[in-house]
Amino acid sequence: MPAARALDLLDRLGRxxxxxxxxxxxxxxxxxxxxxxxxxxxxxxxPVRLAxxxxxxxxIGIAALPIITVLSATIGLMLAIQGIxxxxxxxxxxxxxxxxxxxxxxxxxxxxxxxLVAGRSxxxxxxxxxxxxxxxxxxxxxxxxISPVRFLVVPPLVAMMVLMPLLTLWADLVALFAxxxxxxxxxxxxxxxxxxxxxxxxxxxxxxxxxxxxxxxxVLVTIVGxxxxxxxxxxxxxxxxxxxxxxxxxxxxxVITDMIFAFLVTR
Numbered sequence: 522m523p524a525a526r527a528l529d530l531l532d533r534l535g536r537x538x539x540x541x542x543x544x545x546x547x548x549x550x551x552x553x554x555x556x557x558x559x560x561x562x563x564x565x566x567x568p569v570r571l572a573x574x575x576x577x578x579x580x581i582g583i584a585a586l587p588i589i590t591v592l593s594a595t596i597g598l599m600l601a602i603q604g605i606x607x608x609x610x611x612x613x614x615x616x617x618x619x620x621x622x623x624x625x626x627x628x629x630x631x632x633x634x635x636x637l638v639a640g641r642s643x644x645x646x647x648x649x650x651x652x653x654x655x656x657x658x659x660x661x662x663x664x665x666x667i668s669p670v671r672f673l674v675v676p677p678l679v680a681m682m683v684l685m686p687l688l689t690l691w692a693d694l695v696a697l698f699a700x701x702x703x704x705x706x707x708x709x710x711x712x713x714x715x716x717x718x719x720x721x722x723x724x725x726x727x728x729x730x731x732x733x734x735x736x737x738x739x740v741l742v743t744i745v746g747x748x749x750x751x752x753x754x755x756x757x758x759x760x761x762x763x764x765x766x767x768x769x770x771x772x773x774x775x776v777i778t779d780m781i782f783a784f785l786v787t788r
Contacts, residue, residue: 544752548744551670555678558671567668569675577680581642582688589637589688590695596629597621597696601703614708618718621700626723630692631731632779635738638685639771643746646677647767650750651760659751678743685739686732693731734782738775745771 562568604617650673653659662669701715749767753759 544748547751548748551674551747552740552744554668554670555675558668558675559679562671562675567671569671569679573672573676574680577677578684580645581638581677581680582684585638585641585688586691588641589634589692592633592637593630593692593695594699596633597625597699597701598703600624600629600696601700601707605704605707617704617708618715619722621704622697622719622722623727625696625700626693626727627730628779628783630696631689631735631738632775634685634689634692634735635742635775635779636772638681638688638739639742639745639775640768642677642681643742643771644764644768646743646746647750648760648764650747651753651763654751654753655756655760674743674747677746678740681739681743682736685735685742689731689735693728730786734779737778737782741774741778742771745774 558565558567559569600621601617604620605614608614608617608620650659653673659669659673662672697719701712701719704710704715705712746767749763749770753763755762
């Protein structure tokens with residue numbers, strides 16, 4: 522009996538591993554095909570059009586500004602409150618600006634933006650593609666000679682890669698401004714002095730660190746959403762299940778990639 526259970530466990534582990542490897546291969550293929558159609562689409566008489574990219578950009582970027590603004594301001598205030606409280610123990614609360622600036626630009630802004638976009642736009646992409654798959658609309662595109670990757674994947678991928686860094690930059694500004702208001706009030710200084718200190722402390726490399734990560738997060742969110750949406754089966758219940766799975770996988774991929782990126786660039 523124990524041997525049978527061990528074999529059953531190994532069987533399930535092996536099947537799960539094969540499914541994971543297959544999904545990784547599918548994701549890599551989608552990314553490669555997306556780059557191909559982006560470069561060669563016009564030569565193949567199927568150019569990637571600006572209108573669907575602009576529509577995706579409006580949904581991903583403009584519609585997400587309110588929630589990103591609120592949460593970025595909250596993160597900035599939280600960093601300021603916790604930073605001053607902690608540094609008071611050492612009598613070094615005047616150095617709180619350094620921690621706020623680096624933490625916001627290098628880590629928190631790209632991370633919170635990526636998670637919000639994954640939960641908002643990544644899940645919507647998975648649900649849309651899943652519904653199209655159930656209704657056999659993706660098969661219809663193939664029958665009509667239209668590449669589903671060029672038509673359905675490239676526009677959100679391009680829009681995500683353009684808008685995610687811009688949203689991250691906006692999150693940087695909002696979080697630093699909100700933190701500055703609290704720091705100025707708590708330490709009896711001016712907002713202008715705080716701004717000067719932030720500018721003197723931050724380097725271009727710090728800003729590019731966060732923006733580069735946000736571009737990588739954009740690719741992850743899009744590809745994860747497409748892979749899960751294309752894997753839908755079982756009707757409306759399957760759409761809901763894969764949409765939830767898409768959010769979980771995208772956020773997990775973002776956090777793990779963030780850790781790996783931070784480790785590599787700080788060696």
